[in-house]
Every structure is written in structure tokens, then in C-alpha cells.
Amino acid sequence: MRHHGLTGWLFVAPALCLTSVFFLWPLAMVGWISAHNWPLIGRPRWIGWRNYLSILDDEIFLGAVRFTVTYAVLITPILFIVAFVLALLANTKRRGVGLFRTIWFLPTSIGISTASVLWVWMLNGDVGVFTTILNALGLALGPVQYLDSTGAATVAASTMVVWKTAGFTMVLLLVGLQGIPIELHEAARIDGASYWQDFRHVTLPLMRRSLRLALVLSVTGSLLVFEPFYIITRGGPQNGTISIVYWIYNSAFGSFRVGYAAALAIVLLAMVLAINLAQLVLLRDPDDA
Amino acid sequence: MSAAIVQVPPARWRPGQALIVWIYYAVCGAITLAFLFPIAWVLFSSVHANAGSVPSPGWLPATLTWENYAALANVGSGLWRYLGNSVAVAVGSALGVAIIGSLAAYGFSRFRFVGRRLAFILVLAAIMVPFQTVLTPLFIVLRLIGLQNSLVGLGLVYTTFHLPLGVMIMLAAFDAVPRSLDEAAMIDGAGPAAILLRVLLPLVAPSLVTVMLINFIASWNEFLAALILMTDQSNYTMPVMLVTISFGYLGAVDWGALQAGTVITMLPCLALTVAFQRYYVQGLLAGATKG
Numbered sequence: 001m002r003h004h005g006l007t008g009w010l011f012v013a014p015a016l017c018l019t020s021v022f023f024l025w026p027l028a029m030v031g032w033i034s035a036h037n038w039p040l041i042g043r044p045r046w047i048g049w050r051n052y053l054s055i056l057d058d059e060i061f062l063g064a065v066r067f068t069v070t071y072a073v074l075i076t077p078i079l080f081i082v083a084f085v086l087a088l089l090a091n092t093k094r095r096g097v098g099l100f101r102t103i104w105f106l107p108t109s110i111g112i113s114t115a116s117v118l119w120v121w122m123l124n125g126d127v128g129v130f131t132t133i134l135n136a137l138g139l140a141l142g143p144v145q146y147l148d149s150t151g152a153a154t155v156a157a158s159t160m161v162v163w164k165t166a167g168f169t170m171v172l173l174l175v176g177l178q179g180i181p182i183e184l185h186e187a188a189r190i191d192g193a194s195y196w197q198d199f200r201h202v203t204l205p206l207m208r209r210s211l212r213l214a215l216v217l218s219v220t221g222s223l224l225v226f227e228p229f230y231i232i233t234r235g236g237p238q239n240g241t242i243s244i245v246y247w248i249y250n251s252a253f254g255s256f257r258v259g260y261a262a263a264l265a266i267v268l269l270a271m272v273l274a275i276n277l278a279q280l281v282l283l284r285d286p287d288d289a
Numbered sequence: 290m291s292a293a294i295v296q297v298p299p300a301r302w303r304p305g306q307a308l309i310v311w312i313y314y315a316v317c318g319a320i321t322l323a324f325l326f327p328i329a330w331v332l333f334s335s336v337h338a339n340a341g342s343v344p345s346p347g348w349l350p351a352t353l354t355w356e357n358y359a360a361l362a363n364v365g366s367g368l369w370r371y372l373g374n375s376v377a378v379a380v381g382s383a384l385g386v387a388i389i390g391s392l393a394a395y396g397f398s399r400f401r402f403v404g405r406r407l408a409f410i411l412v413l414a415a416i417m418v419p420f421q422t423v424l425t426p427l428f429i430v431l432r433l434i435g436l437q438n439s440l441v442g443l444g445l446v447y448t449t450f451h452l453p454l455g456v457m458i459m460l461a462a463f464d465a466v467p468r469s470l471d472e473a474a475m476i477d478g479a480g481p482a483a484i485l486l487r488v489l490l491p492l493v494a495p496s497l498v499t500v501m502l503i504n505f506i507a508s509w510n511e512f513l514a515a516l517i518l519m520t521d522q523s524n525y526t527m528p529v530m531l532v533t534i535s536f537g538y539l540g541a542v543d544w545g546a547l548q549a550g551t552v553i554t555m556l557p558c559l560a561l562t563v564a565f566q567r568y569y570v571q572g573l574l575a576g577a578t579k580g
Contacts, residue, residue: 007481008400015393015412015452021434022427022449023415029426089317094310100317102566104324109558109569111510113528117535118331118551127544129330163324171570172577217577224419227512231532245421245513252425253517265422272419 030262030269038259040252051263060239061264064247067240072222075158079218080211082162083169090170091177101174105167112164116231119160123147123232147233150240157228157241165221169214176210177203216279220272244268328559335548357545361553364534364546366523372553375509375527378444383505385448387497390455395485397456398463399471416453424517431518438520446518447508454576455500461575462496463489495568502565503572506558527554 034051036044055061090101107115122128125143134140147153180203188198204211226245233241235250242250248268252261336353361368396402397409427446428437436442466489474488490497512528519525525533531550534543562569 005402008396008402008405009408011392011396011400011481012405012408012412014389015456016408018389018445018449018452019412019415021430022446023418023423024411026423026426026430027414027418029429030423033426033429086320089313089320092313094313096314097317100321102563103321105566105570106328106559106562107324108573109506109562110328110555111512111528111558113512113532114510114551114554117531117547118327118555120535121544121547121551122327122330124544163327167324168573171574175574213577220419224421226421231535234536248421248425249513249517252428258425258429261425265425269418269422272422273417 030265033259034262034266036259038257038262040256040258044259047259051260054260055263055267060242061244061247063239064242064244067242068223068225068244071154071158071225071243072219074154075161075222076215076218078158079162079166079169080214082166083173083214086166086170087173087177090174101170104170107164108168110164112161112227113231115160115164116157116227119156120232123156148237150237153233153237153241157232160232161225161228169218172214172217173207173210176207179210180206212279216276219275219279223268223272223275244271328555331548331551335545335552357549358553360543360546361549364543364550365525365530368550368553370523371525371527371530374440374524375554378440378447378515378526379505379509381441381444382447382451382508383501385444386451386455386504387501389448390452390500391459391485391490391493391497393452394456394459394463395489398460399468399481399484412456413453415450420450421513424514427514428517437518438524440519440524443515443518443524443526444508446514447504447511451504451507454572455504458496458500458572458575459493462493466492498565499568499572499575502561502568503576506561506569509554509558 033044035046035048037047037050038044086104090097090104110118122130123146125131125145130146131140131144134144135142146156184202184206185198188202193201224245225243226249229235229241229243230246230249235242235246244264245268248261248264251257251264335357336355338354338356358368365371393412397405431437431439431442431446436445470488470492471484474484479487509526510528511526512532515526515529516532519529522533527550531547531554534547534550536542
């Protein structure tokens with residue numbers, strides 16, 4: 001190990017500069033801005049806690065919190081079940097399994113906004129393929145509107161999210177599955193365990209780490225959801241599918257209340273950090289400590 | 290991804306086993322079709338003349354047509370402008386993270402200096418904070434330094450927010466290289482820069498590929514920051530242009546242009562994923578386990 005004090009700094013300096021200007025400075029500003037009535041153009045005015053107090057009267061934001069939490073609670077188990085089935089199917093050496101894995105993983109690399117636009121088209125009542133299929137199967141006659149109720153719109157957007165993200169969750173779980181020593185499965189078999197008993201008492205307990213990781217990613221990712229509900233459902237119908245980030249975006253760049261949006265961002269940041277912390281504590285693995 | 294077999298292979302062939310294999314392939318085949326369908330359908334429709342109307346079960350078009358792609362030339366500032374913007378921002382930030390991240394990781398890996406620990410925490414801090422929460426002040430900061438509505442600004446923002454993961458991947462790679470190699474080169478008279486360029490970089494090339502790949506794809510696909518920071522339509526990237534088409538701001542929704550635009554936006558990512566799947570998966574896994 002060498003001790004050139006300055007040389008080390010020189011190598012780290014560009015990264016530190018970028019981080020300071022484009023991350024630390026804005027981060028420090030969030031709190032400052034949130035204590036102001038800060039229009040996008042014009043002079044900011046100090047108003048102390050007032051932005052935080054008006055959050056409590058903001059029915060749309062409270063609705064967005066309820067909606068986003070409900071979405072996170074609903075989509076996480078569905079994503080887990082789909083991804084777990086995919087991981088179990090992909091965890092063999094049968095011929096062609098590599099092709100299956102590649103294709104199931106493929107939507108991961110498509111951007112969430114691009115995927116949303118793709119599904120806007122497929123879900124369209126007039127030109128969309130889902131309407132064509134339902135008509136061809138005789139299950140519907142004429143255009144089908146998937147986005148005219150909050151429930152159906154949420155299901156439609158969530159289906160896209162599962163299609164796009166299940167492949168990556170599968171890979172996460174696959175890493176956990178393949179980390180289990182094969183001898184343990186063989187020992188369970190020799191002891192007369194059925195496939196289900198092996199899964200329940202060998203596979204699941206040994207996958208705690210992977211499951212916990214996938215859980216944290218799914219819940220925080222869902223709390224930060226924006227594109228599906230901005231692009232596919234556009235927050236509708238009747239503001240029923242507005243997510244938290246959507247409302248922050250709208251407050252800052254739709255109604256130009258930058259200070260208020262900053263206060264909302266701090267609430268969101270606190271939520272995400274609290275949930276990450278809670279998950280780590282609640283799901284702590286005794287072996288890890 | 291090397292697979293381990295869960296079941297102990299059967300000693301000899303049994304009729305029941307054949308049924309299980311048959312069911313396995315039927316199930317996997319059906320799932321594969323479902324996952325592939327949206328991609329295949331938009332590829333198919335984008336070169337189909339009657340993309341707007343519900344196709345009859347006549348299916349395959351008699352002739353391929355590029356009219357949907359040609360229509361993109363007339364959208365806003367034209368396809369080439371948006372494609373150029375996306376390529377510039379994605380390539381720029383991929384190179385930016387690779388270069389600046391490698392330099393920082395080398396500094397952290399091979400040097401001890403005053404404030405090293407603090408610098409390390411500051412550079413990696415962005416991992417803990419979802420970038421959605423700082424987007425509003427970021428808009429104001431960029432305006433203050435004159436980089437708002439600028440592709441350079443957007444590229445620097447992407448570089449900054451992808452930097453922590455890049456530093457972590459490169460740091461792990463550098464730490465895995467024995468220090469005796471540096472020392473041998475130093476005895477031969479090589480300076481720190483020469484050691485990094487000639488000795489270490491060739492050895493960590495796979496990690497460098499991973500870093501560039503995940504950053505190219507992430508920047509290429511990013512939507513929210515581009516939507517907020519690019520106020521001029523001619524500076525939009527492909528994802529923002531696509532959403533603009535889907536909202537029908539430019540009149541009625543041109544479904545043909547939307548299909549062609551979707552294909553152009555997703556194809557590079559799909560091709561890179563197929564070609565470099567191992568690198569891409571490793572990069573995403575590094576990102577997932579960073580917390």
C-alpha cells in the first residue's frame with residue numbers, strides 16, 4: 001500500500017466533483033426549498049413548516065399514498081409467485097432451458113417507459129391486440145376499454161410491470177436456488193421427503209437472503225412507481241391511479257409549486273428509508289448477525 | 290448461469306418421466322410465447338401496412354413496408370435528431386461512468402489518503418437516496434449553472450447517478466487483482482497512471498464491459514429525468530419522444546409511428562442483452578445487492 005496522499009485524491013476528485021454538484025448540492029437543497037413558497041420562476045419566500053402542514057389537507061396526495069401502498073402490497077406477492085415459478089422451471093439442466101431463461105429475462109432490458117408505450121397500444125380499445133384476441137375468442141364484441149375503472153386500469157398497468165420485471169426477479173431467486181448445496185436435496189430425498197416437503201423445508205429456508213433482497217427491491221421499486229401510471233393510465237380514471245412520484249412531478253412541473261414538491265419528496269424519502277430499515281430489521285437472518 | 294439439477298436423475302427410463310418432460314416443455318413453451326408476444330407483435334405490426342386497423346386473421350402481410358418508420362421522420366424534430374440525442378447521452382454517460390468510476394475505484398483501491406473514508410461515503414451516498422426525490426432541486430441547480438435543457442447536463446446527471454454502482458463494480462475488480470502486479474510495474478518505473486492503464490485495465494476488462502453495458506442501457510431507457518430536464522422538444526430522447534407520440538400531443542395518435550418508434554427504442558437493448566447476457570445479468574445483480 002502506497003501513501004501518496006495527493007495522488008489518491010486526484011483519482012477520486014472527478015467522481016467527487018460530479019457527486020457534489022449533481023447529487024449532494026440538490027440533496028442539500030431539498031430541505032431548504034421545502035421551507036419556501038418556491039415558484040418555478042420568481043422569488044422564493046420563506047414559509048417555514050407551511051408546506052408540510054398543507055400536505056395533510058392534500059386529498060390527492062393522501063389518495064396517492066393509499067394507492068401506491070396498495071399497489072406495492074398487491075404487486076409484490078404476484079411478482080414473487082410468477083418469478084418463483086419461472087425460477088423453479090429454469091433451475092434444471094433440461095435441453096433448451098437456456099433459451100427459456102433468455103426469453104423470460106428479455107423484457108428486463110426494455111425501458112419501463114418504452115414498455116408502457118408498447119402496452120398503451122396493446123391495451124387500446126380500438127386498435128389494441130387484446131381487444132382483437134377477446135373478440136376472436138368470442139369473449140367480447142367490439143372495443144374493450146381496459147382503463148375506464150381504477151381497478152381494471154391498475155390490473156392492466158400491473159400486468160405490464162409483471163411482464164417487464166418477473167424475469168429479473170427470477171434471476172435473483174435463481175441465484176438463491178443454485179446456492180443451495182445439492183447434497184441437501186439428495187439427503188432430503190434419501191430421507192423420503194416428497195418434492196413439496198423438500199421445497200418447504202430445504203429450499204425455502206435456504207433462500208431467505210434472496211427472498212429478502214427481492215422483497216426490498218420490489219417494495220421500494222413499487223413505492224417509486226411512476227411511468228406505468230403516467231403513461232398507461234395517466235393517473236385516471238378520476239385521479240384514481242396517481243402514484244406518489246407522479247404527484248410530486250405534477251406539483252413541481254404541472255402546478256409549479258416547487259417548494260411543496262420538495263416537501264412531498266422529503267416525505268417520500270422518509271418512507272423509503274423507513275421501509276428499507278423495517279424490512280432489514282424484521283427479516284433479519286439470525287445467521288447473518 | 291450454471292444450473293444445478295434439483296431432482297436426482299432417474300436410474301432408468303420410466304413412462305411417467307416422459308409425461309413430466311412433456312408437461313415441462315408445454316408449460317415453458319406457453320410461458321415463453323406469452324413473454325415474447327408483445328415484442329414479436331410490435332415487430333410484426335411495425336412492418337405491416339394496416340397497422341392502425343385490427344388485422345384480419347389473414348395474418349402475414351403480403352409485402353413488408355417501411356412506411357411506419359418513414360413516418361417517424363416527420364414526428365417533431367425527426368427521428369434522426371431524437372436517435373442522435375439518445376445515442377449521445379447514453380454513450381456519453383456509459384463512457385463517463387467507465388472512466389470516472391474506474392479512476393475513483395483505482396484511487397480507493399490502491400491509495401490511502403486523508404479523508405478517504407469520507408470521500409468513499411460521499412461518492413456512494415447516492416445509492417441510499419432514490420433519485421426521484423432530488424429531481425426537483427436538480428432542475429433548479431442545472432438552471433443555476435446553465436445546464437438546464439442541455440444534453441450535456443442530462444448526460445452528466447446520468448453519469449452522476451450511475452457512478453456509485455460503477456465505482457463499486459470496478460472497486461471489486463481492482464481489489465481482486467494482486468498488488469504484487471502493481472509493485473512489479475512500479476519497480477520497472479511505471480507511474481500510477483501507467484499502472485492503471487497498462488497493468489490493471491486489461492485485467493478488469495470484463496467488469497468494464499459490464500459497467501458500460503448497464504449504464505448504456507439504463508441511460509438509453511431513462512424517462513423521468515429526461516422528461517423534466519429537457520424542456521425543448523428538439524432535445525428529447527427516444528423515450529420522451531415515444532411518450533409524446535402516445536399522448537397524441539401532435540394530433541391524433543399515429544399508431545404506426547408509435548410501433549416503429551417502440552421497435553427502434555427497444556431493439557438496441559434487446560440485441561445487447563442477447564449478445565452480452567452474462568455481463569448484463571452480473572451488472573444488474575451487482576446493482577441489486579448493493580444495499
